Amino acid sequence: MQHSPSVALVTGGARGIGAALAEQVVARGGQVVVADLDERAGLALVERLRGGARFVRCDVTDEGQVAAAVDTAAALGPVDAVFANAGVVGVTGRIEDxxxxxxxxxxxxxxxxxxLTVKHAVRVMRPRGRGAIVCTASVASVRGGLGPHAYTAAKHAVKGLVESVAVEVAPYGLRINAVAPGGTVSSLSAGLMGDVDDLATPYRRLAAASSSGVPTTAADVADAALFLADAARVNGACLVVDGGDDVLASKGRSYYG
Structure with a gap:
């Protein structure tokens, strides 16, 4: 990465991949707005980042709150990067259930x-003629069997939205890409295994399942997302970050019971 966004917004930024993104933006000298519903974790992160971050409580399904989060970032200066990262696993189980x-x-x-995040990011970036948007997709964006049905459908759609919006915004100097993590050591995987704060368990299990013996971490995914934010000639891409384990091996299928 050649430089950091001077002002960035991260949705779902209080924990996991989002928190790793916020930490790396600030470490590179940028300012970041952390948008999340988890106020306790978000404020704790902001305190750790010592003035380089602000927290905004945000329900990312509410357009008014998303617009306000984007405007909070814009009030700090020109928004160079927006990371649409918020997400959950959502409903699991058989299709008929x-x-x-x-x-x-x-x-x-x-x-x-x-x-909503992309819409309002473009709103503030287009007049300036510069800006990068990175959406957190998933290996479930590119292959079935690696997530629950609704999750897989939504993540496929995120990839399609990125490709479609890239065509629209490229003439205006904007770029949009997706990062597609596989199984990642984060609060999301920790929550699936029983305790959102226990990262040791997903680290151990994902390491054992990895062909390299090394699990993908939230920081690894953040590195890839920041690369996409900085890669001036990359637009409409979906970058898989899974160590080759999930997409190549296609070992999922545990969500259908």
Whole structure:
């Protein structure tokens, strides 16, 4: 990475990949707005970052709150990068057991939130003619069997949205890309294994499942996202970050019971 965004916004920034992104932006001399519903974790992160970060409580399915988070970042200066990172695993289980309400709730959190974040990022970036957007997709964006049904559908759609928006915004000097993590040591995987604060368990399990014996970490994914934010001639891409384990081996299928 040649330089850091001077002002960035990270949704879902209080923990996991989002927190790693915020930490790296500040470490490179930038300012970051951390947008999340988890106020306790978000404020603790901001305190650790010692003045380089601000926290905004944000429900990423609410357009007014997303717009306000983007405007908070814009008030700090020109927004160079927006990371649409918020997400959950959502509803799991067999297709015939999945309710429409649960499906919609999951896709709102995983897809509608990205649409809203991208929409308002473009709103503030287009007049300046410069800016990078990076959306957190998933290996489930490129292959089935690596996540639950609603999650996989939404993450495929995130990849499609990135490719479509890239065509629109390229003439205006903007770029949008996706980073697609596989199994990652983060609060999300820790929560699936029982304790959102226990990163040792997902580290151990993912390391054992990895062909290299080394698991992908939140910092690894943040490195890739920051590369995409800085890569001036990369637009509309989806960069898989999984050590070759998930997409190549296609070993998922545990979500259907």
């Amino acid at each position: 999945t309710t429409l309400a649960d499906f919609r709730r999951t896709t709102d959190l995983l897809l509608a939130s990205v649409f």
